[in-house]
Amino acid sequence: MRIGELADRVGVSTRTLRHYESLGLLPGRRGSNGYRVYDDADVRAVREIRMLVGLGFALEETRPFVDCLRAGHERAGSCPDSLAVLRRKIAEVDESVDRLRRVRAELGDQLVEATHARCEFSLFSP
Amino acid sequence: MRIGELADRVGVSTRTLRHYESLGLLPGRRGSNGYRVYDDADVRAVREIRMLVGLGFALEETRPFVDCLRAGHERAGSCPDSLAVLRRKIAEVDESVDRLRRVRAELGDQLVEATHARCEFSLFSP
DNA sequence: CTAGACCTTGACGCCGACGTCAACGCCAGC
DNA sequence: GCTGGCGTTGACGTCGGCGTCAAGGTCTAG
Numbered sequence: 001m002r003i004g005e006l007a008d009r010v011g012v013s014t015r016t017l018r019h020y021e022s023l024g025l026l027p028g029r030r031g032s033n034g035y036r037v038y039d040d041a042d043v044r045a046v047r048e049i050r051m052l053v054g055l056g057f058a059l060e061e062t063r064p065f066v067d068c069l070r071a072g073h074e075r076a077g078s079c080p081d082s083l084a085v086l087r088r089k090i091a092e093v094d095e096s097v098d099r100l101r102r103v104r105a106e107l108g109d110q111l112v113e114a115t116h117a118r119c120e121f122s123l124f125s126p
Numbered sequence: 127m128r129i130g131e132l133a134d135r136v137g138v139s140t141r142t143l144r145h146y147e148s149l150g151l152l153p154g155r156r157g158s159n160g161y162r163v164y165d166d167a168d169v170r171a172v173r174e175i176r177m178l179v180g181l182g183f184a185l186e187e188t189r190p191f192v193d194c195l196r197a198g199h200e201r202a203g204s205c206p207d208s209l210a211v212l213r214r215k216i217a218e219v220d221e222s223v224d225r226l227r228r229v230r231a232e233l234g235d236q237l238v239e240a241t242h243a244r245c246e247f248s249l250f251s252p
Numbered sequence: 253c254t255a256g257a258c259c260t261t262g263a264c265g266c267c268g269a270c271g272t273c274a275a276c277g278c279c280a281g282c
Numbered sequence: 283g284c285t286g287g288c289g290t291t292g293a294c295g296t297c298g299g300c301g302t303c304a305a306g307g308t309c310t311a312g
Contacts, residue, residue, distance in 0.1 A: 004288065014289090019270055033278060035289055055229050059269070077240030086237050093230045097223060103181050104219045111212050114203030130258065140259090145300055159308060161259055185299075 002031075006038045010046045017046070023059055025049060025066050045069055048076045056093070061085050128157075132164045136172045143172070149185055151175060151192050171195055174202045182219070187211050 007014045020026045021036070026045065031037045045066050052062045064081035073079060077086055133140045146152045147162070152171065157163045171192050178188045190207035199205060203212055 002289075013270080015270060015272085018291095033289080035278085053269095055232060075240055077236050083237070083240055086233065086240065090230065090233045090237065093226055093233060097226045097230065100219055100223045100226065104216065104223065106181060107212065107216045107219060110203050111209070111216065114201055114209055114212065128259075139300080141300060141302085144261095159259080161308080179299095 001038050003036045003038070006042060006046065009043055010050060012046065012050065020046070020049065020059070023063075025059065025063060041069070055089075057085075057089065061089070127164050129162045129164070132168060132172065135169055136176060138172065138176065146172070146175065146185070149189075151185065151189060167195070181215075183211075183215065187215070 001009075003014045003017055007017055017026060017036075021028055026038075026042060029037050048065055048069060049059070049062045052065060053059065064079060064085050065076035068079035068082050069076045071079065076082060127135075129140045129143055133143055143152060143162075147154055152164075152168060155163045174191055174195060175185070175188045178191060179185065190205060190211050191202035194205035194208050195202045197205065202208060
């Protein structure tokens with residue numbers, strides 16, 4: 001299949017696919033006319049990338065997963081490098097959640113204080 | 127005071143302060159020599175900005191708070207526009223936390239599945 | 253008088269993940 | 283043969299929040 005069909009099948013732009021190729025995430029196979037040629041393995045690779053990106057992975061972080069697939073493994077996350085990235089990402093997400101919860105608490109306090117300020121203001125300056 | 131002293135007092139670079147001025151967050155008052163001149167109100171404004179940025183606000187989102195201070199209010203969050211941004215930000219953070227918790231769960235599943243895949247692999251291909 | 257520590261404006265660089273445009277090649281159907 | 287719809291490369295634009303020069307002006311201490 002050519003680039004337009006792959007793009008349609010996974011729901012991304014052709015520009016995106018060319019970008020992935022420029023990063024080495026997709027192969028640069030060409031037909032006799034110079035057009036890029038893709039197969040079902042590439043569809044899987046791009047779906048894997050999009051899934052991971054949707055979970056907050058940077059493109060570079062998806063590389064071990066793509067490589068794992070390309071090495072013939074059934075599951076992209078089953079290779080050591082993928083597992084390492086996966087664990088690191090989980091730790092990052094845990095940290096982000098903790099931080100955001102603290103931020104949330106802080107913002108809640110700010111809102112309460114600001115609201116109090118407005119009440120007092122309205123009491124003394126009606 | 128001049129820009130260097132303000133920068134030192136709040137712990138940011140002079141470039142940052144000029145950037146804030148270019149956004150209209152800081153005034154462009156000048157002395158007779160063309161140097162920027164700041165006072166204690168500006169120190170407060172920049173501290174407010176940095177606090178909010180530290181909580182995840184974009185610079186544009188700090189504008190209502192800065193304006194509120196400049197309007198003479200004691201608390202930067204006590205003006206209607208500030209309160210609106212504050213509430214919106216709280217909603218955003220709540221959404222982010224929810225989303226990240228789902229992502230966290232999804233990543234945990236992925237890790238479990240990938241680990242299983244490795245175990246089976248090691249069982250059948252020692 | 254001069255060094256050097258401050259200040260000024262202007263402009264380009266960076267990061268990530270592409271969007272968008274230009275200018276062209278290839279191929280099918282009419 | 284010509285139009286239209288695919289494909290190609292190259293390169294610049296976007297967004298945010300500044301960093302980092304470069305080329306100068308200003309002020310103060312020695």
